[in-house]
Amino acid sequence: MKVVSKINTSLQDWADLFLKVLDKLPLTLFMLVTSLFFALILGVIIAIIRIQKPPILYGIATFYLSFTRCTPLLVQLFLVYFGLPQLLLVFNIDINSWNRLVFVIITFSFHTAAYLSEVIRSAYLAVGTEQLEAAYSVGMTYTQALRRIILPQAFVISLPNLGNNIIELLKDTSLAFSIGIIDIMGQVRIILGNNHGMGMFEIYVVISLVYWGTCILIEGIIGYAEKVFKKGRVSLSK
Amino acid sequence: MATTIDFKFALEQVPEVLKGVPVTLTIAIVAMVLGLVFGLLIALCRIYKVPVLNQLSIVYISFIRGTPLVVQLYVFFYGVPVLFDFLNHHFGLNLNADEVPTMIYALIAYTINTAAYEAEIFRASINAVNAGQMEAAYSVGMTTAQGLYRIVLPQAFVVAFPNLGNTFIGLIKATSLAFAVKVVEILAITRIIANNGYKFLEMYLVASIIYWIICWVCEVIFAKLEKKMSRYEKQMDLKTTA
Numbered sequence: 001m002k003v004v005s006k007i008n009t010s011l012q013d014w015a016d017l018f019l020k021v022l023d024k025l026p027l028t029l030f031m032l033v034t035s036l037f038f039a040l041i042l043g044v045i046i047a048i049i050r051i052q053k054p055p056i057l058y059g060i061a062t063f064y065l066s067f068t069r070c071t072p073l074l075v076q077l078f079l080v081y082f083g084l085p086q087l088l089l090v091f092n093i094d095i096n097s098w099n100r101l102v103f104v105i106i107t108f109s110f111h112t113a114a115y116l117s118e119v120i121r122s123a124y125l126a127v128g129t130e131q132l133e134a135a136y137s138v139g140m141t142y143t144q145a146l147r148r149i150i151l152p153q154a155f156v157i158s159l160p161n162l163g164n165n166i167i168e169l170l171k172d173t174s175l176a177f178s179i180g181i182i183d184i185m186g187q188v189r190i191i192l193g194n195n196h197g198m199g200m201f202e203i204y205v206v207i208s209l210v211y212w213g214t215c216i217l218i219e220g221i222i223g224y225a226e227k228v229f230k231k232g233r234v235s236l237s238k
Numbered sequence: 239m240a241t242t243i244d245f246k247f248a249l250e251q252v253p254e255v256l257k258g259v260p261v262t263l264t265i266a267i268v269a270m271v272l273g274l275v276f277g278l279l280i281a282l283c284r285i286y287k288v289p290v291l292n293q294l295s296i297v298y299i300s301f302i303r304g305t306p307l308v309v310q311l312y313v314f315f316y317g318v319p320v321l322f323d324f325l326n327h328h329f330g331l332n333l334n335a336d337e338v339p340t341m342i343y344a345l346i347a348y349t350i351n352t353a354a355y356e357a358e359i360f361r362a363s364i365n366a367v368n369a370g371q372m373e374a375a376y377s378v379g380m381t382t383a384q385g386l387y388r389i390v391l392p393q394a395f396v397v398a399f400p401n402l403g404n405t406f407i408g409l410i411k412a413t414s415l416a417f418a419v420k421v422v423e424i425l426a427i428t429r430i431i432a433n434n435g436y437k438f439l440e441m442y443l444v445a446s447i448i449y450w451i452i453c454w455v456c457e458v459i460f461a462k463l464e465k466k467m468s469r470y471e472k473q474m475d476l477k478t479t480a
Contacts, residue, residue, distance in 0.1 A: 070407070070453035071446040072414035075425060079446060082438030090243060167304070174306035175415075185308070201316040208305040208313055215304035 017199075017206045020191055021184050025210065028183040031101070031173045035108035036166060042109060043116030050121050068114035073107070073172055080107045081179045104176045112169050119165060123158035124150065156229045163222030167215050174211070184210060248440035251431050255444055258424035259452070264341075265416060265423070266409045269348035274402075276349065277356025282386075284361050295357065302354035311418040314347040343419045348409070355405055363398035364390060396467050403460035407453050414449070424448060
């Protein structure tokens with residue numbers, strides 16, 4: 001395999017590449033935010049199931065967690081994108097015309113929800129039963145206690161872990177190009193096609209800088225959120 | 239037009255897909271072991287704040303943890319010929335990127351990725367060991383290296399072990415991306431078979447079950463090892479008889 005391996009790109013070319021890649025960044029961010037939104041909802045539901053342990057749902061939830069966390073994301077992506085239409089064809093439902101983005105968001109939501117449910121569950125357990133008892137002692141119902149006492153505290157505890165998982169989700173979106181989504185990774189195909197296969201190294205350097213920058217941005221936002229929501233709590237790190 | 243799910247086809251192809259398991263395990267084990275060694279060295283640089291290496295380590299860890307594995311694989315895959323060209327040009331060597339087996343690319347790239355995560359794990363676990371342990375080691379005349387090797391690191395390793403187990407299972411799943419550097423492992427074989435006959439659902443179910451079984455076996459092994467390792471932490475039951 002012969003690769004053209006001399007770098008002779010000028011500063012103008014680097015800026016050009018950056019702009020072309022950043023052009024598709026909104027789609028990556030859209031996938032991130034949408035998947036995160038659905039994953040949070042699903043994650044809270046599964047966390048509640050795992051905490052309250054209703055008989056049948058608990059088994060289903062544990063099975064789902066085990067499957068999602070033990071199989072690679074790429075396999076799950078192919079399973080949903082290639083396998084789900086085939087499965088539904090058995091029941092005569094044809095979803096071959098759905099937008100590829102829908103499959104991607106379904107896969108990422110289910111994948112991230114598994115990890116988020118464990119994050120939420122551990123944060124909930126970290127709040128402690130004393131808070132719940134105190135809430136009962138002043139006459140609150142479970143739902144009131146959840147909404148007013150436990151969830152605000154659990155949210156602060158879960159923030160670092162949540163930040164980690166959001167960054168993981170951003171990096172996971174880099175796999176969407178393998179089913180043809182034109183996000184910043186998919187943009188590579190187009191740029192390479194236009195440049196006749198030259199400049200592969202440069203463009204991947206550009207993409208890695210874009211991901212790195214976005215991750216640092218997300219880390220900053222989570223750190224700021226931690227500072228804001230931590231007001232009034234006494235913990236080990238001041 | 240209803241189609242059926244061809245389970246017989248899937249079962250026939252299982253031996254073919256299993257041929258990829260040794261490749262997957264090789265990448266995972268080699269990357270884990272080498273990543274452990276380098277991760278430990280980098281963690282020590284970070285902890286003892288060695289002047290230049292500390293800053294380099296911070297940048298390296300931030301870069302590896304901030305970029306997707308796929309992008310790192312591609313950067314490495316397309317960067318090595320550029321690097322060889324540069325070395326050939328300036329030092330008159332005669333390196334040829336085509337002659338390097340693709341497995342070497344995968345092993346090095348996965349090692350570089352794993353080492354960054356292991357460095358953070360070791361840094362956390364070494365910090366978790368009581369500082370008094372090192373002081374006690376100094377007080378009996380050990381050097382820093384001896385204190386680390388004989389006292390601190392064994393304890394740090396026990397603390398880090400669950401995280402290392404998680405990293406290994408994550409590595410097994412990460413090998414599914416190795417096709418980016420043209421290594422044929424489980425998922426690559428599955429894609430080839432699936433694309434040939436359009437039997438996507440069956441083949442990807444087979445692949446996910448194989449990965450699931452491998453991860454489950456690893457989890458069981460790690461749980462057993464963990465129990466064995468933390469034997470020294472068990473409290474003694476002092477039953478006083480009145």
